[in-house]
Amino acid sequence: MIIPKAFAQPDEFAAAIAEVERQLHPNVVYIRHSLGNDWTGEPAVFFRVLLSDAASKREQLLNVTKQIRDAIVWQVEPLEQWGVLPYFNYRSQSEQAVMKEEAWA
Amino acid sequence: MKRTRASLRRAVSTAYYALFHLLVTETTLNWSRPETRAALGRLFEHGKMKRVCDKRVSDLNKIFKKRPPPSPELAISNQLGVIAETFAEAYEQRNDADYETSKEWSRTDALNQVEAVSAAFKSWEAIRNEPAAQAFLFSLLAKDRRE
Numbered sequence: 001m002i003i004p005k006a007f008a009q010p011d012e013f014a015a016a017i018a019e020v021e022r023q024l025h026p027n028v029v030y031i032r033h034s035l036g037n038d039w040t041g042e043p044a045v046f047f048r049v050l051l052s053d054a055a056s057k058r059e060q061l062l063n064v065t066k067q068i069r070d071a072i073v074w075q076v077e078p079l080e081q082w083g084v085l086p087y088f089n090y091r092s093q094s095e096q097a098v099m100k101e102e103a104w105a
Numbered sequence: 106m107k108r109t110r111a112s113l114r115r116a117v118s119t120a121y122y123a124l125f126h127l128l129v130t131e132t133t134l135n136w137s138r139p140e141t142r143a144a145l146g147r148l149f150e151h152g153k154m155k156r157v158c159d160k161r162v163s164d165l166n167k168i169f170k171k172r173p174p175p176s177p178e179l180a181i182s183n184q185l186g187v188i189a190e191t192f193a194e195a196y197e198q199r200n201d202a203d204y205e206t207s208k209e210w211s212r213t214d215a216l217n218q219v220e221a222v223s224a225a226f227k228s229w230e231a232i233r234n235e236p237a238a239q240a241f242l243f244s245l246l247a248k249d250r251r252e
Contacts, residue, residue: 044197
């Protein structure tokens with residue numbers, strides 16, 4: 001069984017994500033991620049993207065999230081370079097302030 | 106608050122099913138006997154469709170990475186990429202929404218899923234009569250002999 005590079009080298013993977021994260025400010029406050037398997041059993045990375053409240057407005061939400069996805073998919077190359085399928089969840093700063101979920105902190 | 110959470114889950118799940126049914130319906134419209142289209146539609150498998158979409162996204166990304174010049178074919182591929190990527194993501198999110206009850210959903214997340222599926226509908230409308238789009242539909246149902 002081949003272990004995906006993202007699992008074998010988690011610090012390097014995190015560094016690659018952090019590099020892109022910096023470019024996505026101010027729309028992105030920060031990005032958290034975890035590794036696991038998706039519902040079809042494939043190795044996956046699950047991104048939790050905290051957006052600024054301004055970036056979370058409906059009229060621009062899809063454009064913003066597309067930019068984020070494209071930046072990560074093209075620069076980090078989760079599947080091609082790290083062997084994991086990427087998935088994305090989004091939350092605004094004010095939503096997280098209410099929900100206070102640790103995994104998103 | 107519980108009602109809101111349930112509504113968000115339902116929105117994510119429904120968004121996925123809207124796209125699933127769009128693709129199934131568009132495929133079965135090619136079947137000349139309307140009375141058997143529903144039966145044909147039941148042959149589709151969610152997980153298989155998702156895997157096909159993952160592969161399509163991966164294949165298209167290899168093409169896009171070479172930065173090909175603009176062309177009608179590239180424009181169609183871009184739209185197909187939107188549809189395949191949205192389906193794969195929506196499949197995963199739908200499973201979370203329906204079965205991962207500990208997962209908390211935000212309005213932003215649910216809204217993004219709905220907007221993404223809506224964009225995928227528009228992409229499909231733009232390319233639905235193209236041979237590449239029809240071939241994509243067929244690939245969602247066709248058996249891979251390597252399986």
